[in-house]
Amino acid sequence: MHPFLNTAVKAARIAGSFIQRHADRLDTLTVEKKQRNDFVSEVDRQAEDSIIRTLRKAYPSHAILAEESGHSGDGEYQWIIDPLDGTTNYLHGIPHYAVSIALRYRNRIEHAVVYDPAKDEMFSASRGAGATLNNRRIRVSSCKTLEGALLGTGIPFREDQDIDSYMGSLRAFLGPIAGIRRPGSAALDLAYVAAGRFDGYWEAGLHPWDIAAGVLLVREAGGLVTDFEADDHYLDSGNVIAASPKLLKPMLAAVHPHLGKAAQKK
Template sequence: MHPFLNTAIKAARAAGQVIARSANRVDTLKIQDKQPNDFVTEVDRNAEREIIRVIQRAYPDHGIMAEESGEHDINREFIWVIDPLDGTTNFIHGIPQFAVSIALKQRGRLEQAVVYDPIKEELFVATRGAGAFLNNRRIRVSQHKDLSGTLLGTGIPFREDQDLDYYLRTLKALLPGTAGVRRPGSAALDLAYVACGRLDGFWEIGLNEWDMAAGVLLIQEAGGLVGDLRGGPEYLTTGNVVAAGPKVFKAMLQRLHPVVNREG
């Protein structure tokens, strides 16, 4: 296992312990609004501090891009992209669907990925060129040939700066013929579930880089494809993403094409 990945796993498990210890005392936590309907707790911040502590102890010259504390030395060759608790709204409502997400970029390219569910104790990891794994078992994306009978994951816009009408047009385009659409509430886990075949595809608009960086590499190393809503490579900057096995990915883009073109 790559030393960078070992550090990421150690950091994710340290954060997971912080989260798990607090999961049964949510009613005592301090909760703040970052913006309407977007929450942060002391657990998010404490978990992030644990992650950064582990990383900086091992690699003090690396940069950090973290959801809560922001960017530090991001002109460095290596940048760690951190979401300490993806699914905070689920967490504060006692819904056990949230995860720690950690990715490492080298010169802008994703190289290492960890998504850790501390409640189910599921550890998804990937190293570029070495495959993707769930608790040491190799994982692959599903092999559906089209959208018929597929189960898709998504995230419904909830912030004022997100275009709900546009999203609803994408939903209307993708839903027909599928077995259904799920909105579990943690993009990092949704992407990990695509990587291991629990979901056949996923799309969302308005994500942040830390929401999806680790999940993107998991899917790519599990044999899947990731793109923006046009199929291009700008998903980390636009925040709009489509991910699936190769044939479902193509089918999703074909369905989305008229919607995306309408937007110009």
């Protein structure tokens, strides 16, 4: 395992252990509202602090981009951190959330970790070295068409999001697919695509820390990732489609008329 990835795994396990220790005393946590339907708890902040301490100890000159504390430092190496992706699930006692850590070098994601502490599942990847789940290689599904496919998504919940356009994309999938799931953690949704649990996934309006680690997992597991314009600007736009190779094109064809730039300008 690459030293960068080893450090990320260590940081994720430390944060995950802290998160799980507080999972049975949720009623005692201090919770704040960042905006309507978007919450942050003291667990998010302390888990993030523990990750940053671990990374800074090993690589003090690296830059950081973290969900709660924002951007700090400069340099060619930047750690992108979501300490608790799926906070709403966590606060409601739903065991589906994750720690997400990615390392970007010269604007390219090189290493990634998504850790599910509730299930003790560690998804990890390094560019060119494949993706693993608990040290065993994983691959995207072999699904070739939408017929029978199981897809993951994220339903808009903020006032600044276009629910009508999203519903159009949702309707476009109805019929041939086996089903659509909205588990509530983008990082884990992408990890599930990498592991072949989901055949594909799409969501709009995400942040870099939500998807940076997950997109590398998918690519290293043999999948494809694009934005709604069939381009690779998903970290900037927050719009992402991830799927097995044969499934990406039909997913893009279903999503683009409703959520692509041209559709949004109508």
